[in-house]
Amino acid sequence: MQNDELWNSHDPLGEALHFLRVSGSFYCRSELSAPWGLALPPMPDCLWFHIVTAGRCRLEVDGAEVRVLQPGDLALVPHGEGHALRSEPGTSAPDVTTLPQDFRNHYSLLRHGGGGAGTTLVCGAVRLDHPAAHHIVPLLPQVIHVEPAGSQHAEWMQSTLRLVAVEAAQLRPGGEAILTRLSDVLVIQALRSWIEHDPAAQRGWLGALRDRQIGRAIALIHRDPARPWTVATLASELAMSRSAFAARFTELVDEPAMRYVTRWRMQTARTRLAEEGVTVSELANHLGYQSEAAFSRAFKRVVGVSPGAVRHPARAAGDRVVL
Numbered sequence: 001m002q003n004d005e006l007w008n009s010h011d012p013l014g015e016a017l018h019f020l021r022v023s024g025s026f027y028c029r030s031e032l033s034a035p036w037g038l039a040l041p042p043m044p045d046c047l048w049f050h051i052v053t054a055g056r057c058r059l060e061v062d063g064a065e066v067r068v069l070q071p072g073d074l075a076l077v078p079h080g081e082g083h084a085l086r087s088e089p090g091t092s093a094p095d096v097t098t099l100p101q102d103f104r105n106h107y108s109l110l111r112h113g114g115g116g117a118g119t120t121l122v123c124g125a126v127r128l129d130h131p132a133a134h135h136i137v138p139l140l141p142q143v144i145h146v147e148p149a150g151s152q153h154a155e156w157m158q159s160t161l162r163l164v165a166v167e168a169a170q171l172r173p174g175g176e177a178i179l180t181r182l183s184d185v186l187v188i189q190a191l192r193s194w195i196e197h198d199p200a201a202q203r204g205w206l207g208a209l210r211d212r213q214i215g216r217a218i219a220l221i222h223r224d225p226a227r228p229w230t231v232a233t234l235a236s237e238l239a240m241s242r243s244a245f246a247a248r249f250t251e252l253v254d255e256p257a258m259r260y261v262t263r264w265r266m267q268t269a270r271t272r273l274a275e276e277g278v279t280v281s282e283l284a285n286h287l288g289y290q291s292e293a294a295f296s297r298a299f300k301r302v303v304g305v306s307p308g309a310v311r312h313p314a315r316a317a318g319d320r321v322v323l
Contacts, residue, residue: 026108027124027180028101032057033113037086037093040077046125047137048077049187050085053165055119059143060084067145072161076144076190078137080125087119107180122164124183131267132222135205136191141198146190160186208252213238217249217257225265226287231257266302269295273310280307 030038032055040048050059052069059067059075061083069075077083084093102109128137160182167179195201202210209215217234227233234257235245249257265287272278278286284295299307 027122027183028096028108028110029179030110030112030119030121030123032087032111032119032121034087034116034119035091036113036119037084037091038096038099038112039084039093040082040096040123042082043080043125046080046127047187048080048083048125049123049183049190050075050077051122051161051164051183051186053120053122053161055117057119057121058084058086058089059145060086061143065143067143069145070147071165072147074146074161074186074190076140076146076187077142078140078144079142081142085121087113087117120165122179122183124180126184126187131264131271134267136195139200139204139206140191140194141200144190144194146193156189160189205253208249211248211252213240213245214249214252217245218253218260221261221264225261225268228288229258229261262298263302266299269299269307270303270310273307280311283307 032038050069052071052073054071056068056070059065059069059077061077061081067075086093096110099110099112127133164179164182164186167182195206201207209218217238220234220237221229231246232242234249235242238245240248246257249260253260255263269283269287272283273280280296281292284292287295289295289298296307303310
């Protein structure tokens with residue numbers, strides 16, 4: 001297969017989005033009546049989302065970023081920052097975790113307010129688990145506000161939001177599961193919308209994925225992190241000289257190619273250790289390390305903690321971790 005044909009058969013940016021996986025930490029349906037306010041606490045490593053299904057509200061982040069949300073609007077607060085939702089400026093906003101709620105596993109129903117005009121929200125805090133999220137999330141703005149009426153995916157998003165509103169209003173059997181899954185889809189769609197339209201998404205790692213040659217190199221690393229990559233083998237795959245490839249990769253990705261390979265391997269390892277319960281020894285061998293100790297040292301250097309700190313609890317007992 002020629003280089004052009006191989007490139008055309010793959011979409012590195014699409015692959016990165018495809019592998020993003022949402023895991024829900026908490027979801028809440030809120031029935032609110034004016035005047036009302038809610039303070040959402042900081043949740044590191046989480047992405048907050050808010051969907052307005054009826055009424056309106058103000059979203060305030062860091063005391064400066066203010067958005068007015070209408071029915072059908074979706075807002076993301078992607079860096080886990082504490083923020084507030086209010087019916088109007090200056091309304092008292094107690095910590096949402098202190099308010100009485102009807103808890104159902106990872107889902108709750110909250111009723112709060114002074115009895116005036118009503119607003120209904122579906123909110124949640126989710127994590128993006130794939131290693132690609134470690135590259136995408138830091139690039140995101142403080143708030144992503146999607147107004148479906150102005151989106152090229154308007155009808156699709158409006159239909160999904162209408163279904164969210166119906167489920168939120170009725171809470172039929174299975175409604176909680178439907179709400180959480182629809183919310184996850186909307187979060188990914190909002191990220192896609194930002195990547196497609198915001199000039200900031202054309203730079204850095206996301207911009208590198210769009211590059212004809214470097215995007216393909218990144219995709220090769222992502223698909224086969226265990227392969228014994230070198231600058232020379234990556235350059236050969238792209239029919240580039242070693243020096244030209246090394247310089248262009250560093251320019252676009254903002255780090256050398258081999259450092260990127262190591263970081264991607266360790267992020268992949270972190271996900272597998274946390275989710276799959278694979279042993280440290282198995283993972284070290286799979287990623288081409290000569291010893292468990294060498295893998296553990298590389299993991300701690302990149303991730304900041306030992307492999308044992310992120311182990312799946314079902315497999316942690318009895319598995320020796322070498323530091």
